[in-house]
Amino acid sequence: MxxxxxxxxxxxTPGSGGAVFLAWAFVGIPLLWGVSQTFIKALDLFK
Amino acid sequence: MAEASLLxxxxxxxxxxxxxxxxxxxxxAIHLAIGQAYAFSVFKKPLGALISGDPAAxxxxxxxxxxxxIIFSIAIVLLGLSAAIFGKWLERVGPRKAMMASxxxxxxxxxxxxxGVHLHNxxxxxxxxxxxxxxxxxxxxxxxVSTLIKWFPDRRGVATGMAIMGFGGGAMIASPLSVAxxxxxxTSGTGTLGVAATFLTLGxxxxxxxxxxxxxxxxxxxxxxxxxxxxxxxxxxxxxxSNVSADNALKTPQFWLLWVVLLTNxxxxxxxxxxxSPLIQESFSDAVMGAGRxxxxxxxxxxxxxxxxxxxxxxxxWSSASDxxxxxxxxxxxxxxxxxxxxxxxxxxxxTQLALYVGVACVIISMYGGGFATIPAYLSDxxxxxxxxxxxxxxxxxxxxxxxxxxxxxxxxHESRKAEGFTGAAxxxxxxxxxxxxxxxxxxxxxxxxxxxxKYNEKGPVKAEPGGH
Numbered sequence: 001m002x003x004x005x006x007x008x009x010x011x012x013t014p015g016s017g018g019a020v021f022l023a024w025a026f027v028g029i030p031l032l033w034g035v036s037q038t039f040i041k042a043l044d045l046f047k
Numbered sequence: 048m049a050e051a052s053l054l055x056x057x058x059x060x061x062x063x064x065x066x067x068x069x070x071x072x073x074x075x076a077i078h079l080a081i082g083q084a085y086a087f088s089v090f091k092k093p094l095g096a097l098i099s100g101d102p103a104a105x106x107x108x109x110x111x112x113x114x115x116x117i118i119f120s121i122a123i124v125l126l127g128l129s130a131a132i133f134g135k136w137l138e139r140v141g142p143r144k145a146m147m148a149s150x151x152x153x154x155x156x157x158x159x160x161x162x163g164v165h166l167h168n169x170x171x172x173x174x175x176x177x178x179x180x181x182x183x184x185x186x187x188x189x190x191x192v193s194t195l196i197k198w199f200p201d202r203r204g205v206a207t208g209m210a211i212m213g214f215g216g217g218a219m220i221a222s223p224l225s226v227a228x229x230x231x232x233x234t235s236g237t238g239t240l241g242v243a244a245t246f247l248t249l250g251x252x253x254x255x256x257x258x259x260x261x262x263x264x265x266x267x268x269x270x271x272x273x274x275x276x277x278x279x280x281x282x283x284x285x286x287x288x289s290n291v292s293a294d295n296a297l298k299t300p301q302f303w304l305l306w307v308v309l310l311t312n313x314x315x316x317x318x319x320x321x322x323x324s325p326l327i328q329e330s331f332s333d334a335v336m337g338a339g340r341x342x343x344x345x346x347x348x349x350x351x352x353x354x355x356x357x358x359x360x361x362x363x364x365w366s367s368a369s370d371x372x373x374x375x376x377x378x379x380x381x382x383x384x385x386x387x388x389x390x391x392x393x394x395x396x397x398x399t400q401l402a403l404y405v406g407v408a409c410v411i412i413s414m415y416g417g418g419f420a421t422i423p424a425y426l427s428d429x430x431x432x433x434x435x436x437x438x439x440x441x442x443x444x445x446x447x448x449x450x451x452x453x454x455x456x457x458x459x460x461h462e463s464r465k466a467e468g469f470t471g472a473a474x475x476x477x478x479x480x481x482x483x484x485x486x487x488x489x490x491x492x493x494x495x496x497x498x499x500x501x502k503y504n505e506k507g508p509v510k511a512e513p514g515g516h
Contacts, residue, residue, distance in 0.1 A: 016066035023072035026259055027079060027213070034219030035359070038352045045342075045349030045405070 054261075056141025061265035067198045067273070069263055074191030074210035076260030077146055080253045081153055081187040082217015084126075087119050087176075089225050093240040097167055100240065110169055118177050120450070125181025127447030130189045134440030135293055137186065142194045142264045149187030150257035156180025157250030164243040176246075188214065188443070191260070192423045193436030197267050200432070201276050203424035204374075208366025211420040215359035225249065283428075285375060285496070289504040290433035293441065301429050301499050302438070304492045309422055310445040310452075311489030312381055315389065315482040316415025317453030319408060320358075322461070322475070323351050330396040330404070330472035342401070350405065357409040358416040365417025366424065374425035375496060381414040382490035389483035396472025419446075429499055433509045456481060 052058060092102040094115050099106035137145040159175025191210050199206035228248055232241030279286040296302045319326070324347040333341035342350070369377035388407050395404040422442065427435045457478050464474045 016064070016069070020066055020068045020072075023069050023259075023263060027072045027075040030220050031075070031079060031213070031216045034216055034221075034223070035356065037223045038219045038355055042349045042352035042356060044345045045347075045353060047346065 054140075054144040054147055056139075056143070056266065059141055059143045059265050060268055061271075065265055065267075067267075070191075070195060070198045070265065071206060071209045073260040073263035074195055075213040076263070077149060077187045077191060077257055078210050078213030079217045079220060080257050081149070081184050082214040083221035083249070083253070084119070084122055084180075084184055085215075085218035086221035086225060087122070089222050089229075090242060090245075091115050093229060093242050094164070094172075097164065097239055097242070102240070114169060118172060121173055121177030122181035122184060123450045124447050125178055126184040126188060127444045127450075129182040129185030130440035130443040131185075132440075133182075133186050134189055134437030135434065137190060137440070138193065138293075138434050138437050141266060142190050143261055145186050145190040146257065146261045146264060149183045149190055150254055150261060151183070152179050153183030153187060153257070154250040154254035156183055157246045157253070161243045161246035161250070164239050164246060185440070185443070187257075189436050189440045191264065192439050193427075193432065193434075194264060194266055196423065196427045196432055196435055199273075200278070201273055202367075202370055203427055204366040204368070204370040204421060205363075207423040208363045208420040211366070211423075212359055212362040212416075214419075215355065215362050215416055219355060219359070221249075283373060284498045285373070286428045287431050287499065287504075289501070290431035290509050291429075291438075291499055291503045292505060293434040293437035295503045295505075296430050296434075296438045297441065299499050299503055301496055302442070304496050305422065305425060305429075306442055306445045307492040308378060308489050308496075309418065309442060310449050311485045311492070312378075312385075312415065312418035313446055313449035314453040314456070315385065315485050315489075316412060316418070317449060318457045318478055318482045319411055320354065320415070321454050321457055322478070323354055323408075324348065326475055327404075329470070329474065331399065331401050332471060335399060335471050336401075350408075353405065353409060354412045357413040361413025361416035362420035365414065366420035369417075369421045369424060374421055374428055375493060377417070377421055378425070378493040379490065381418055382486045382493060385411060385414055385486045386483045386490065389479045389486065392479045393472060393476040396475070429496070431504075433505060 091112060095110050095112060096102040096105045098109045133145070156176045156179040159179055160172045161175075163169065163171030163173075163175055192207060195206040195210055196203050225245055228245040229241040232244035232248075235241075235244075237244040278288055291299070324344075327342050327350045328344065328347045331342040333339065335341065365377060365381070372380075388411050392404065392407060392411075395407060423435065423439050426438050426442065430438055460477045460481055461474060464477055469476070
């Protein structure tokens with residue numbers, strides 16, 4: 001038996017978009033650096 | 048005491064308007080850190096030459112590769128055990144306290160291991176990186192999962208895929224970072240080939256990095272749901288609106304079927320990952336391809352790197368796709384397509400079709416990663432959100448089992464074929480056929496998954512985290 005939809009969501013706080021961007025940058029930049037290093041290494045397979 | 052209270056679940060309930068897209072980066076901060084475990088192999092050569100000082104010529108008193116391999120094995124076994132043991136505790140105290148415990152254990156493991164390296168005492172390294180660090184791995188791995196599912200009931204696969212993608216990506220950061228740090232400290236003359244100083248530095252870096260996750264994570268209020276959220280829009284019998292406790296989940300056949308699903312998918316994937324470098328070098332050697340045209344050690348390292356990338360991408364791609372296709376269908380693809388591709392690999396090796404061989408291996412590994420990332424959403428569909436973190440933790444014992452079983456099967460079959468006189472791609476033929484056979488078992492187990500019997504459901508409404516303060 002499905003429960004009825006519950007929606008107590010309120011609009012996100014103004015300015016939280018900036019915080020989201022910074023948060024993603026904090027984890028995204030090291031991840032992209034690691035991926036790029038791995039990609040460069042992977043290119044050896046095609047030399 | 049004030050510090051402790053900041054970690055309590057009650058202090059992490061999000062206020063109105065909190066942006067849920069802040070939660071995946073918080074989860075990624077933990078998973079990117081603990082994903083370092085998969086890069087531990089970069090320390091094996093220097094750790095095996097601490098006495099001689101020359102990785103190319105270890106002394107008799109130096110630690111052997113077998114002794115050093117045990118460090119990683121202990122960590123992975125402890126990952127599974129601690130995820131299973133601490134899962135219910137995590138659901139009770141909330142994600143922030145669990146993430147802090149993970150950060151302290153994981154970085155503490157590095158500090159203890161650094162002491163072990165400095166004293167050249169392998170037991171201290173086993174205890175530090177293996178036991179203490181391994182507990183940090185287990186708690187950290189499951190700490191954000193149930194929180195993500197609660198924030199993203201409409202996109203469970205996307206949410207858990209993003210976090211678990213981080214575990215795949217962590218090694219990509221840690222590997223070049225560790226090499227750079229060792230090079231720096233080696234030339235600085237800190238001794239131990241720079242390993243002890245690198246362990247200390249990594250411990251500090253990860254402790255700080257994980258704090259971002261600790262202090263950013265929030266749990267939604269009990270009555271929160273995304274705007275316009277409609278539960279189970281696909282009207283699938285496999286998506287429940289009820290809740291099953293972690294203890295009751297163990298009594299259901301569904302839990303054990305998914306245990307087999309995870310075990311077979313991971314064991315098969317490890318079969319490729321464990322052997323990737325020697326596999327491609329032996330299958331496409333100069334003797335097979337012609338002088339100067341064989342796959343070199345550097346190219347094989349590139350192959351391993353490519354597999355890591357597809358492992359990472361698969362975690363996000365397949366898990367996100369499972370939101371649309373349904374979990375059971377997604378696993379049917381992992382197994383059905385996997386059986387075909389594993390059975391095809393030996394033929395591609397015999398026919399020296401290198402590009403196709405690489406492409407097929409990449410798809411296989413993407414589904415290996417996808418299997419890890421999709422399982423929390425599958426559990427949440429079947430057992431509800433109530434104690435999904437704890438149930439996930441218990442299911443991860445399948446990973447620990449696969450970590451032991453996979454290399455054992457692969458090495459046994461490969462050595463047996465070599466003893467029969469087979470070389471190159473032919474020496475790996477039975478490995479791939481055996482893995483395809485394992486996937487048949489997984490396919491059948493997945494096929495047998497049905498909705499959980501209502502007798503296991505919690506009676507009445509449940510609080511998201513019982514016992515939370």
